[in-house]
Amino acid sequence: MRAVELKGKKVVLIDQTKLPDRLKTLECLTVEDVARAIEGMKIRGAPAVGIAGAMGLAIAALGSKGKTKREILKDLKRAAARLRRTRPTGADLFTRLERVVGVAERAKGSAEEVRRAVVMEVKCIVREVDETDRTLGTIGAKLIRDNDTVLTHCNAGWLATGGGYGTALAAVRMAKEEGKRVRVIATETRPLLQGARLTAWELKRDGINVTVITDNMVGYCLSNRMVDLVMVGADRILKDGHVINKIGTYTIAVAAKRHRIPFYVVAPLSTFDPKSEVREVKIEERDRREIEEIFGKRVLPRGVKTLNPAFDITPPDLVTAIVTERGIVYPPFRKKIPEILRTP
Numbered sequence: 001m002r003a004v005e006l007k008g009k010k011v012v013l014i015d016q017t018k019l020p021d022r023l024k025t026l027e028c029l030t031v032e033d034v035a036r037a038i039e040g041m042k043i044r045g046a047p048a049v050g051i052a053g054a055m056g057l058a059i060a061a062l063g064s065k066g067k068t069k070r071e072i073l074k075d076l077k078r079a080a081a082r083l084r085r086t087r088p089t090g091a092d093l094f095t096r097l098e099r100v101v102g103v104a105e106r107a108k109g110s111a112e113e114v115r116r117a118v119v120m121e122v123k124c125i126v127r128e129v130d131e132t133d134r135t136l137g138t139i140g141a142k143l144i145r146d147n148d149t150v151l152t153h154c155n156a157g158w159l160a161t162g163g164g165y166g167t168a169l170a171a172v173r174m175a176k177e178e179g180k181r182v183r184v185i186a187t188e189t190r191p192l193l194q195g196a197r198l199t200a201w202e203l204k205r206d207g208i209n210v211t212v213i214t215d216n217m218v219g220y221c222l223s224n225r226m227v228d229l230v231m232v233g234a235d236r237i238l239k240d241g242h243v244i245n246k247i248g249t250y251t252i253a254v255a256a257k258r259h260r261i262p263f264y265v266v267a268p269l270s271t272f273d274p275k276s277e278v279r280e281v282k283i284e285e286r287d288r289r290e291i292e293e294i295f296g297k298r299v300l301p302r303g304v305k306t307l308n309p310a311f312d313i314t315p316p317d318l319v320t321a322i323v324t325e326r327g328i329v330y331p332p333f334r335k336k337i338p339e340i341l342r343t344p
């Protein structure tokens with residue numbers, strides 16, 4: 001099962017808003033369908049959003065009536081602009097769109113050649129993601145000892161990468177495959193409950209021991225030594241080691257530092273943004289109804305103000321290490337991240 005797939009001229013994805021009650025797929029026939037699926041969190045998780053975006057470009061290329069390379073490129077760029085407007089914080093979307101548009105620009109020959117180049121690049125990205133998930137898992141599992149309890153936040157599993165293993169959850173899966181006994185504490189992750197709905201669903205299906213807590217129980221679990229290490233994914237990582245991830249990650253990192261519990265981030269290189277400074281990162285602000293309502297039922301008095309940032313920023317001094325497919329990066333991040341990004 002895959003979170004998102006390109007099937008002919010369609011993007012088929014698991015509608016993650018319906019989990020865990022229903023395992024339902026959704027077919028996107030147009031770029032607009034893909035954009036709306038991303039905005040509506042039907043597909044989510046930075047790497048999976050990146051893949052969906054790339055597949056959106058494949059649909060644009062295949063559906064374009066363009067007869068020349070120039071005409072197809074015009075359609076592709078329009079599609080990329082629409083997809084870029086969906087979610088502003090995760091880096092993968094921008095990395096993937098840039099890569100696919102770049103390939104189309106460099107493609108030689110006819111409109112048909114451009115279409116073929118785009119589809120081949122998207123398939124190549126999918127293969128890479130599978131391989132990367134596996135490598136992240138193998139490397140990340142080294143940080144997990146037999147009998148450890150890992151605290152994770154949001155969903156950094158295969159639903160979030162589109163690959164077979166995920167990022168932070170790939171490490172847990174590999175540790176289990178290696179025969180280690182491993183337990184997971186998953187935060188429910190309000191407002192959209194990706195931890196309760198998705199992480200718990202993924203892990204239960206794999207027979208991994210998972211306990212769900214509400215977000216405000218993290219301090220209790222850490223201070224009572226119920227957690228050996230924290231492992232989370234990331235939506236964007238800057239060259240100086242700032243980690244942008246699901247809202248609440250920063251709070252967990254602060255508490256982990258207070259209790260001297262290692263705080264690890266597991267992320268592919270496609271999530272790194274070597275260009276931006278922390279002040280330039282745009283934190284997505286989502287619809288107030290996500291706070292006002294729980295499953296369609298209003299829980300706030302009318303007229304009360306809300307705040308709904310989808311992500312927060314964890315500064316480098318709270319991060320013990322970052323697991324990438326090229327190895328584990330330890331501080332000083334300002335020196336080590338550019339080095340790992342340069343390594344071929």
Ligand code: MRU
Pocket residue numbers: 044045046047153154155156157160161166167168194232233234235245246247310
């Ligand atoms: O808003 P979401 O559900 O897309 O946020 C997802 C997260 O924050 C994940 O933890 C992150 O993308 C890492 S996933 C491999």
